[in-house]
Amino acid sequence: MPKLIKNRAVVEDDFELIQALNEGESAPAGKIILPIQVYLDQRESLSSRNDIAVWLESDQPAEMLKDVADEVAFLAVNFPKFADGRGYSYARLIRERFNYTGELRAIGDVLLDQLHFMARCGFDSFAVREDRDAEEALQAFETFRYSYQGANDNPSPLFRKRLG
Amino acid sequence: MYVYDNYDHAIIEDRVKQFRDQTNRYFDGKLSEDEYLPLRLQNGLYVQRMAPMLRVAVPYGMLASNQIRKLAEIARKFDKGYAHFSTRQNVQFNWPELADVPDILEELSKVEMHAVQTSGNCIRNTTTDQFAGVCHGEVEDPRPYCEIIRQWSTFHPEFAFLPRKFKIAVNANTLADRSATDVHDISLHLVKNDAGETGFRVVAGGGLGRTPIIGSTIREYLPAEDMLTYLDAIIRVYNQKGNRLNKYKARIKILVKALTPEVFAELVEEEWSHIKDSESKLTPELIEKMKSYFTEPAYETLEDNCASYEAKLAESKGFSSWVSRNVEQHKKPGYAIATLAIKRAGHAPGDVTDVQLDKIADLADKYSFGETRTTHEQNIVLADVKKSDLFAIWEAAKEAGFATPNLGLLTDMICCPGGDYCALANAKSIPVADEIMRRFDDLDYLHDLGEIDLNISGCMNACGHHHVGNIGILGVDKKGEEFYQISLGGDSGKITDTAIGKILGPSFNRDEVVDVLDKILNIYVEQRQQDELFIDTFKRVGMSTFKERVYAKAN
Ligand code: SF4
Numbered sequence: 001m002p003k004l005i006k007n008r009a010v011v012e013d014d015f016e017l018i019q020a021l022n023e024g025e026s027a028p029a030g031k032i033i034l035p036i037q038v039y040l041d042q043r044e045s046l047s048s049r050n051d052i053a054v055w056l057e058s059d060q061p062a063e064m065l066k067d068v069a070d071e072v073a074f075l076a077v078n079f080p081k082f083a084d085g086r087g088y089s090y091a092r093l094i095r096e097r098f099n100y101t102g103e104l105r106a107i108g109d110v111l112l113d114q115l116h117f118m119a120r121c122g123f124d125s126f127a128v129r130e131d132r133d134a135e136e137a138l139q140a141f142e143t144f145r146y147s148y149q150g151a152n153d154n155p156s157p158l159f160r161k162r163l164g
Numbered sequence: 165m166y167v168y169d170n171y172d173h174a175i176i177e178d179r180v181k182q183f184r185d186q187t188n189r190y191f192d193g194k195l196s197e198d199e200y201l202p203l204r205l206q207n208g209l210y211v212q213r214m215a216p217m218l219r220v221a222v223p224y225g226m227l228a229s230n231q232i233r234k235l236a237e238i239a240r241k242f243d244k245g246y247a248h249f250s251t252r253q254n255v256q257f258n259w260p261e262l263a264d265v266p267d268i269l270e271e272l273s274k275v276e277m278h279a280v281q282t283s284g285n286c287i288r289n290t291t292t293d294q295f296a297g298v299c300h301g302e303v304e305d306p307r308p309y310c311e312i313i314r315q316w317s318t319f320h321p322e323f324a325f326l327p328r329k330f331k332i333a334v335n336a337n338t339l340a341d342r343s344a345t346d347v348h349d350i351s352l353h354l355v356k357n358d359a360g361e362t363g364f365r366v367v368a369g370g371g372l373g374r375t376p377i378i379g380s381t382i383r384e385y386l387p388a389e390d391m392l393t394y395l396d397a398i399i400r401v402y403n404q405k406g407n408r409l410n411k412y413k414a415r416i417k418i419l420v421k422a423l424t425p426e427v428f429a430e431l432v433e434e435e436w437s438h439i440k441d442s443e444s445k446l447t448p449e450l451i452e453k454m455k456s457y458f459t460e461p462a463y464e465t466l467e468d469n470c471a472s473y474e475a476k477l478a479e480s481k482g483f484s485s486w487v488s489r490n491v492e493q494h495k496k497p498g499y500a501i502a503t504l505a506i507k508r509a510g511h512a513p514g515d516v517t518d519v520q521l522d523k524i525a526d527l528a529d530k531y532s533f534g535e536t537r538t539t540h541e542q543n544i545v546l547a548d549v550k551k552s553d554l555f556a557i558w559e560a561a562k563e564a565g566f567a568t569p570n571l572g573l574l575t576d577m578i579c580c581p582g583g584d585y586c587a588l589a590n591a592k593s594i595p596v597a598d599e600i601m602r603r604f605d606d607l608d609y610l611h612d613l614g615e616i617d618l619n620i621s622g623c624m625n626a627c628g629h630h631h632v633g634n635i636g637i638l639g640v641d642k643k644g645e646e647f648y649q650i651s652l653g654g655d656s657g658k659i660t661d662t663a664i665g666k667i668l669g670p671s672f673n674r675d676e677v678v679d680v681l682d683k684i685l686n687i688y689v690e691q692r693q694q695d696e697l698f699i700d701t702f703k704r705v706g707m708s709t710f711k712e713r714v715y716a717k718a719n
Contacts, residue, residue, distance in 0.1 A: 061404075062404075082199070082202075082325070083202055083285070083325050084325065084408060085285075085322075085323070085324060085325025085326060085403060086403060086404055086408075088321065088322040088323070088324070088325070088403070089322055089400050089403045089404050090404075092322055092400075096438075096439075097438060111199060113186060113195075113199075113203055114324075114325075116321070117319075117321040117322075117324050118321075120321035120322075121321050121322055136194075143178060143181075143182050144175065144178045144179075144182075144319065145174050145175075145178060146171050146174055146175055147175075147319065147321070148175070148315040148316060148318050148319070149315070149316045149317075149318075149320055149321075149392075149444065150442065150443050150444045151321050151322065155442060155443045155444075156443045157316070157392075157443060157444055158171055158315070159312075159315070159446075159447075159450045160443060160447075160450075162169070162171070162453075163447070163449050163450060163453065
C-alpha cells in the first residue's frame with residue numbers, strides 16, 4: 001500500500017486514487033479519491049457514501065471544491081509537476097476562504113523539498129511520490145525554525161513577534 | 165543599513181543547512197537532475213556553458229565594506245579571482261565548483277548575505293534607486309519598504325513556484341527613475357496622498373524579454389500599511405491564472421494584457437478585500453522600526469561650499485570632468501555622491517577583481533561610512549562622501565582604474581554576459597561592448613555626445629535591457645550565425661519617460677556593428693539642435709532619418 005504522511009507520521013494510505021473514469025462508468029466501491037468533475041457528475045448517487053474523497057487538478061479552479069467539502073471524506077489537490085505551484089494558492093483559499101477544517105491532501109509530484117511550503121499553506125497530509133522514502137521526507141518539517149511571513153499554519157508574521 | 169537579528173541569522177543558517185543537504189542528496193542520486201534544478205536555482209545556482217554560476221543577492225543594492233571583503237575572499241578562494249556585478253544590483257561568481265557552493269553560502273551567511281531567490285520562478289531581489297536616502301527629489305527613503313518586502317518574500321510558501329520569475333521594484337524619486345521601475349512585474353511608486361500620508365501608486369505587468377511592455381497603474385493610491393497584503397493579492401491572482409504552458413507567455417505582463425489592466429485590477433481588489441485586514445497588514449510601529457535601520461549616518465555639519473574642492477576643480481581638468489560626470493548632488497550640505505566607474509576595455513562590464521573589491525571596501529571605510537551601493541548600470545556608488553575628500557577619492561579611484569569619467573555616456577554600457585558565459589545566448593555581447601569601448605575611447609567626443617544609454621543583450625531574454633536603451637543591441641541567430649539587431653529610442657525612465665525602442669531594420673554581422681553605431685552617432689551630431697540629447701533628437705527627427713542613412717547603399 002502506498003505511504004502517506006499524516007499528522008507528521010508515515011501511515012499506510014488505504015484510499016485508492018482514481019485518475020479518470022470512462023464515459024458512463026460509475027464510481028467503484030471502496031475507499032476512493034475521485035476527480036472532482038466525476039464526483040459532481042454523479043453527485044446524487046455518491047453523496048450518501050462516506051468513503052469517497054475528491055481531488056482537484058491544478059488547472060481547475062479551487063471554487064469547484066467549495067460546495068462538496070462537507071460531504072466528502074477529504075479534499076485533495078494534485079501537483080502534476082512539483083514546479084506547478086497553483087496548488088499552494090488553492091490550499092490557502094480552501095482553508096482561509098472556504099473555512100475547510102478537514103483533511104487536505106497533496107497528491108501527485110509531492111517531494112520532500114516542497115513539504116514545508118505545502119504544510120505552511122494548509123495541507124496536512126502528503127502522498128509522497130511512491131519512489132521516494134516517506135520516512136526521510138519527514139525531516140522537511142524541521143528545516144526552518146522561523147518564517148518571516150504569515151501563512152495558514154501561523155497567520156502572524158514574524159514582525160509582530162519582534163515588536164512584542 | 166539593515167542589521168540581522170537572531171531570527172534573520174537563524175533563517176539563513178537553516179537555509180544553508182537545507183541547501184547542503186539538498187546538494188548531498190543530489191550527489192547521492194536521491195534527487196534527480198530535474199528535481200535538483202529548481203532547488204539550486206532558488207539558491208542562485210545556474211549551470212552555465214562552462215561552469216556553475218552563483219548569483220548572490222545584494223538586497224536593493226546595499227553592500228557594506230565587510231561584505232565586499234567577503235566577496236573578494238570568495239573570489240580568491242572559490243573562483244578565478246573576480247566577481248561580476250549584474251544589472252539587477254546582484255553579484256555573480258562565474259566559476260565556483262558545485263560541491264563548494266554550500267561552503268560559499270556558509271561564508272556569505274557570516275556577513276549577512278545569501279543567494280536566496282536570486283533565480284528560479286519565485287519572487288526575486290527587490291531593486292530600487294542606488295541613490296536612495298541621499299538624493300534630492302525623494303518622497304521618502306524607499307529602503308525600509310524594500311527590506312519589508314525582502315523579508316516577506318523570503319521563502320514565501322505560496323509563491324515559491326510561480327509561472328515565471330517575479331521582480332518587484334520600488335521608486336521614491338519624483339525627479340528621476342534610476343531603476344527602470346516600470347518594466348518590472350510590479351513597481352511601487354512611493355507617493356503622498358492629499359492628507360500627506362505615505363502610500364504607493366501600484367503598477368503591474370511591466371517587463372522586457374520577448375514582449376516588452378510598460379506596466380499599467382492598477383491602483384492610484386495604496387496606503388503604505390497595506391503593501392504586503394496587496395502584493396499577496398496580486399501574486400495570488402497571477403499564481404492561479406498565469407500561463408503555465410508556454411514559458412514565453414508566463415510573465416504577469418501577458419496576463420495583465422490579456423485580461424486588460426482594468427479587469428486584472430478588479431480581480432486583485434476582489435482578492436484583497438478578503439485579506440486586507442489580516443495580520444499581514446503592516447503596523448505603523450513596524451514601519452517606524454524598519455525606518456530606524458536606515459537613519460542618516462553621522463554627518464558633520466558642513467558648509468555646502470568647500471574652498472579646497474573648488475580650488476582643485478579650477479586646477480585640474482581631469483578632476484573637474486570626473487566630477488561633472490561621476491559625482492551627483494547630495495541632499496546634505498558639503499556632501500556628495502560619487503560613483504566608481506568599474507567598466508573598462510578588455511573586461512566584461514561589471515567584472516571586478518578581488519584586489520579591486522578590497523580597494524572599494526577600503527575607499528568605503530575611509531570616505532563613506534563603510535557602505536556602498538551597486539547600480540543597475542553595473543557601477544559602485546560611494547553615497548556619503550565629503551566634498552573636501554573628493555579629490556583624494558578621485559586620485560585613489562584613478563589608481564585603481566575606477567575613475568573613467570564616462571557615467572551616463574555611451575561607453576557606460578549595460579551588457580549581459582552573453583555567449584561567452586550564457587547557455588541561452590544567440591550571440592556574444594562582451595566582445596561587442598569591448599570593441600565599442602575601444603573605438604569610442606576619446607573622452608572629449610563622449611562628453612560632447614552627452615548622455616546616451618547603450619544596452620546590449622545576447623538574446624531575447626533581454627538581461628541587458630536592450631529595449632530600454634536609447635540605443636539597444638540584441639544578439640540574434642541567423643542560420644546559426646551571430647547577428648545583431650539595433651533598436652533606437654528606448655528609455656528606462658532615467659532620461660525621459662519609459663519607452664521601448666523600435667527596431668532600426670535588418671540586423672548586422674559583428675564586423676558591421678561598431679561602424680553602424682558610428683553612423684548613428686554621426687547622424688545625431690549632425691541633426692541635433694544646441695544641447696539636445698540623443699533621445700530628444702531621435703524623437704524629433706524620427707526613425708526614418710536614421711534608417712535611410714544607415715542602410716543607404718555606398719556608391
Ligand atoms: S540576455 Fe540572453 S544571452 Fe544575455 S544573459 Fe540573458 S539569457 Fe543570457
